[in-house]
Amino acid sequence: MPEGDSVHRVAARLHETLAGQVLTAAELRVPAHATADLSGRRVLEVVPRGKHLLTRLDGGLTLHTHLRMDGRWAVFRPGERWTGAPHWQIRAVLGTGRGTAVGYRLPVVELLRTADEQQAVGHLGPDLLGPDWDPAEAVHRLLAHPARPLAEALLDQRNLAGIGNIYANELCFLAGVTPWTPVGELSGPDRLVVRAHRLLDANRLRPGHITTGDTRRGHQQWVYGRAGRPCARCGTLVLTAVHGTPPRERPAYWCPFCQRGPAPEARPGPFPGASGRRSR
Structure with missing residues (x-):
């Protein structure tokens, strides 16, 4: 999506x-x-x-x-x-x-x-790129279900509107936690929400969903799509598994060194079917 x-x-x-x-x-x-x-x-x-x-x-x-x-x-x-x-x-x-x-x-x-x-x-939360953007309301909605995994909560458009799976994974990385970390355990959810807005706003006029600041192909994200390849920050091999529940499960990517928190059994290589399925 x-x-x-x-x-x-x-x-x-x-x-x-x-x-x-x-x-x-x-x-x-x-x-x-x-x-x-x-x-x-x-x-x-x-x-x-x-x-x-x-x-x-x-x-x-x-x-x-x-x-x-x-x-x-x-x-x-x-x-x-x-x-x-x-x-x-x-x-x-x-x-x-x-x-x-x-x-x-x-x-x-x-x-x-x-x-x-x-x-x-009308069901949508504050729009990250819209005139109704309200970071305080976005944080309030995210924390309404503190036990929910962070990546799943970020993808729920009722919380804040505009995040897809690339940004959900990258925001987890930037927060230093795995995609399965409960929202209620996140340190500084207000900072995460502000960062989400800044990322989408910075990329709204250019392709690539750049989160690293590096526009070169293959260097644009920290962990997304990098399963079995080095983390763009520390060099540790990025792991992948599934997050979410059917029929809304998505590939998750995380660095076991840079990100703390719970995680399921991981795959060392590319997620099946993930190639060419990035959000566009």
Whole structure:
């Protein structure tokens, strides 16, 4: 599932192409909205809310989409051939004189009244990249269940919105604890929340989810995706195991020297299926 900074960049690209423009082509290729006619409506704005995308139209309508693991939006210039995925994977098309936004494999395509957006995103915690960002509220929500493993709590969008598995693992590393450390045992949860905001804000305009400060490929994260390779700080081999419960289990990565706390039986090598499955 993409990280909040990636969704922020997608929203910015869609906003650049669509905002202020009248839709000359509009298709929602999902059963619930297959007959909806949005042509002729003006796009007011495209805004992210955590990992959700809200495309607001005149007339009080909002197109709510979510990428989850496999969805993506692509933007094409006028007359440019749509490439990158088969056309049967298209779930939404929004075209203007400035360009066309095509949504592939979108698992969530929902048309709702703008006044009812809270039905789709009202459950979310403070948005790390949003105008509602409230670090004190984020800490309050995290600590509401002190026995919960830290990585799992960070991934819960009801606590704070925008963290994916890369940042969850990296934030555990930066806090010096394993992903299974109970939230209530964390020293300085306020510092962790502030650090999460700083990381996403620093990366919102660049790809790579950089946590080390090093933009070189293979050097961008401390432990994420480095199973069986040296920790980027101390050189100890990074371990991997599963965190979370089905169907939401994810690969966890940690350095047994830099991070203290509980951990299950670990694998010394790459997590099965993890290659190429980073959040994008």
